[in-house]
Amino acid sequence: MFNHDRKVKIEDLGYSEFFEAKGENLELTGFSIARVIAEYREAYRVKSVNGEFLAKITGKQMFDAARREDYPAVGDWLVVTELDGGRAVIRKILPRKSILKKKYSDKQDTQIIATNIDIAFVIESVDRDYNLNRFERYIVLANEGKIRPVVILNKIDLISITDLNSRIDQITNRFNDVDIIPTSTITEQGLNELENYIIKGKTYCFLGSSGVGKSSLINKLLKKNEIKTKEISTSTGKGKHTTTTREMYFLENGGIVIDNPGTREVGIADAIVGIENVFDEITYLSKKCKFSDCTHTNEPSCAILRAIEDKKLDENKYQNYIKLKKEAEYYQMNELEKREKDRKFGRFVKKALKQLNEFKS
8 A cells, every 4th residue: 555665654654553454444546644743724734655745624524524523633644635736635534543632721622632642741840830630630631542641750950859759759659550751851861761762653742831841852852953942931930832833753763752832721521531540549449438429529438538537548639539520520511411402403403394394295
């Protein structure tokens, strides 16, 4: 199907047996397979074995799209028609292996961060940005998207080794099965470990707030200053949104990384399963509650509240669990209500058409 003799092979872009199997049922004669490496307004930069192209979707695809997930996103594999002048037309999106998404802060729709990711690097700087609850939110999103999360503690040159070890202990106690990589782009501590973690042909996404050093770390991995970065404000400790678009980069060792705009809010969408996976200790305890519909807030004989009383469960972890679950349930409830509204409208249209046909006869 592909010309593997070219300088760039399809495997170099992250293509695997999973996507090969998904593409077997598609009619690909006369088309190419390309990957979205950057997303712009109403256009996408895609890469295939033939080079890079500026691609757009068809009007029919726009008409058929019912939600944001029906549009391409960075990381997607596409069936495209390659045209002259570095242009291409997107025909179809291949099924996704994984998807990372978050809820808009003021909308019901969700925002796709990236797709077909193997590992999500969740980054926080050890100074003012450090927050266990924020780590938890990102890890929930990764678990829900079937993506393995890895924690990066960046800017470790700003604190003592004692404070660093204390933070590592806190993360280990809160997330006992998550790898932690401490890094500094100033002293270059941990950069070899991070580079060795990245495997050829695998895709990695960098997540975190503005100013935590995502772009600086990627520049170090690229061994050149390809991504523009800005200084952090000395008064607030916060950075500006330097990265404005999601973009994919290809490392010398064959790894693939995606840089993302920093975000202050990490909204949880329909992530019930991700929450249950991250808070598996609480999920296990909930099965011992007296009532099957226990909300774990004020019921008698609640196993979770008892564990907090006995100091066997971290109260901060519990509070974040309750908050995230309520947020996800609220979103899910609205989605169900929205679908019910759509069903009622569908029945209304069907009934109206039936009455119109009866009137005509």
